[in-house]
Amino acid sequence: MGYVDLHLHTTASDGVMTPSEIVRYAKSKGLQAIAITDHDTIEGLEEGLLEGEKIGFEVVPGVEISAEYSPGSMHLLGYFLDIHDPLLKGNLDYLQKARAERNPKIIENLNRLGVRISYEEVVKASGGGQVGRPHFAQVLIEKGYVRSFQEAFDRFLKKGAPAYADKVRFKPEQAISFIKESGGVAVLAHPKTLGMNSTLQKILLELMEEGLKGIEVFYPEHNSLEVAQFKALAKRYGLLMTGGTDYHGIDKEELDIGVGRGEMRLPYSLVEELKEVRTRT
Ligand code: AMP
Ligand code: ZN
Ligand code: FE
Ligand code: FE
Secondary structure (H helix, E strand, O other): OOEEEOOEOOOOOOOOOOHHHHHHHHHHOOOOEEEEOOEOOOOOHHHHHHHHHHHOOEEEEEEEEEEOOOOOOEEEEEEOOOOOOHHHHHHHHHHHHHHHHHHHHHHHHHHHOOOOOOHHHHHHHHOOOOOOHHHHHHHHHHOOOOOOHHHHHHHHHOOOOOOOOOOOOEOHHHHHHHHHHOOOEEEEOOHHHHOOHHHHHHHHHHHHHHOOOEEEEEOOOOOHHHHHHHHHHHHHHOOEEEEOOOEOOOOOOOOEOOOEOOOOOEEOHHHHHHHHHHHHO
């Protein structure tokens, strides 16, 4: 059995490879399957699925929804969604509008801070897909305001930084509900970013009430202790374990698809288990 990567971004959101490119890249790296999980959009899935069929490579349709949560951040992954579901499309359209309202605010904030970049430049950096903060970071680097992607976030773009602007989000239960309604399996992404290890159990129980089926245990930013802790929680609550690299291709150059920073090897059985849970519900 081969290896898989169940958390990847394409040009449909803030990754650098097009859906076709990432499917071909995954195959060339010897993986057996991938999931495409762009932020708040499924625009890349049709192309990715088609390319998979063309070259004989398994692509799981997915999405990553940013939910309303504080003080950390909560992302929910949805796997095996029906990409033609009108309810799903409607909800994702709503999130596009939320972004369209937020993005100009980031520009205003940057301009106010004396940073001369325009929204047109950011749109150009996005290559026509959805505009996200990494595209602002890219322009900040290109124009010499910062030296690195991380510096762009730390000085300007991250939550709490001076150019940050929030956007309207769905509540976790709303996101889980529409993932479920469109035939998908809802999984809590990178639990570490909740920043609440002591109350993670309580949060998991609440989300399970809403239909959460799994947690992303294997993730490059999780240390071995955290992986063990998340594994134990998954076992205790009968949750699926998933994993992926969150490869974008820009922000973390030393990170690669399938292997993360070199140590990740996720068996295909993760996909089989996802499929099993999906048919059970
Ligand atoms: P957006 O969906 O437009 O708010 O952008 C979210 C993306 O920005 C994430 O998926 C990451 O790629 C990146 N990002 C968010 N916060 C940080 C951070 N503190 N440091 C580096 N990258 C970040
Ligand atoms: Zn991203
Ligand atoms: Fe995420
Ligand atoms: Fe991600």
